[in-house]
Amino acid sequence: MARLDGTFFLRDTVEAAKDLLGCYLVRETEKGRIVCRITETEAYVGAVDKACHAYGGRMTERTRTLYASPGTIYVYLIYGMYHCLNVVTEAEGTAAAVLIRGGEIVHGLELAAAYRFGAFDGSLTAARQRILSNGPGKLCKALNIDRSLNNLSAASHPLYFADELPELSLRKRPASLPVHIGKRIGIDYAQEAAEFPWRFWLE
DNA sequence: TTCAGGATGTACT
DNA sequence: GTACATCCTGAAC
Numbered sequence: 001m002a003r004l005d006g007t008f009f010l011r012d013t014v015e016a017a018k019d020l021l022g023c024y025l026v027r028e029t030e031k032g033r034i035v036c037r038i039t040e041t042e043a044y045v046g047a048v049d050k051a052c053h054a055y056g057g058r059m060t061e062r063t064r065t066l067y068a069s070p071g072t073i074y075v076y077l078i079y080g081m082y083h084c085l086n087v088v089t090e091a092e093g094t095a096a097a098v099l100i101r102g103g104e105i106v107h108g109l110e111l112a113a114a115y116r117f118g119a120f121d122g123s124l125t126a127a128r129q130r131i132l133s134n135g136p137g138k139l140c141k142a143l144n145i146d147r148s149l150n151n152l153s154a155a156s157h158p159l160y161f162a163d164e165l166p167e168l169s170l171r172k173r174p175a176s177l178p179v180h181i182g183k184r185i186g187i188d189y190a191q192e193a194a195e196f197p198w199r200f201w202l203e
Numbered sequence: 204t205t206c207a208g209g210a211t212g213t214a215c216t
Numbered sequence: 217g218t219a220c221a222t223c224c225t226g227a228a229c
Contacts, residue, residue, distance in 0.1 A: 042221075051221065053214095062214060079222050080211030086221090099221060137222045186221050 004154070004161040009070035013089040013096040017043040018200050020087075020098055022173025024106070024162045027143040034108035034143055035168065036133060038100060040201040042184045044086070046095030051190035054095035065151045066095040073159060075140070075150040082137030083146050087154055087161070101185075102134045102201070105142065107168055116142040177202060 004023065009016055018041075025036040046054035046066060053076070054063040065074040066088060074086040074097050086097040105112045109132075113124055116132055133139040140146070145159070154160055164172045184199045 044221075053221085060214075076221085077211095077213065079220060080213070082211095082222050084221060101221085135222070184221075189219080190221090 002162045002164050006069060006071035009087060009089045013043045013045050016089045017041040017098040018179055021179055021200055021202050024165055024170055026160050026162060028158050029144055032108055032111050034112045035106050036103040037106045038103045040102035042099040042101055043198040044097050050193040051187040066097055067093055071154040073149050073152045073154050075147050083140035084136040085140050085145050101136050102139055105133055112142040115144045
């Protein structure tokens with residue numbers, strides 16, 4: 001099965017976050033398809049995690065999506081101008097999700113650059129490619145993701161995940177590829193939860 | 204090269 | 217009113 005459906009996300013959030021590394025995020029826009037290879041994720045588990053918007057069972061209008069069925073897309077606005085993309089994990093009614101922090105564009109590079117930088121001038125330096133989608137806010141901008149996608153199923157048409165895309169010669173991540181593990185970023189306010197080793201990335 | 208500060212809107216106190 | 221799962225710019229070295 002190439003496309004990941006709800007069953008992939010119906011399990012431990014930390015495991016799902018690790019397994020998403022090297023998978024492909026496919027964005028179908030009206031102007032074409034963009035594919036991003038996921039290289040950085042973080043786990044957020046509401047029950048035990050002060051950094052999670054739904055810590056301790058908080059249920060508000062914004063966090064409602066975190067309790068939805070596994071594989072649901074959770075998009076929120078941060079610092080007034082950037083979006084962050086998450087996928088809901090674990091059983092419906094449990095608040096947990098994986099944050100997609102970064103990736104590399106492997107298909108639709110020019111379209112992604114146009115979304116990211118505005119007008120695309122036809123050339124893309126190596127330096128610009130590197131900063132195209134190496135952060136959660138940047139990734140969302142490059143893939144034209146905003147809150148209109150919040151609460152959609154990740155198995156739906158405009159945005160979905162896949163572990164391989166044979167038609168584009170994109171294969172599964174080799175099991176031998178090392179996964180780096182560390183502390184999460186930007187959550188110093190979360191006290192001991194800031195120390196949880198719940199951030200995962202590839203080279 | 205690193206670092207401080209500002210942009211900016213929504214959720215929640 | 218305050219804080220926020222960020223990013224970019226410009227100044228100092």
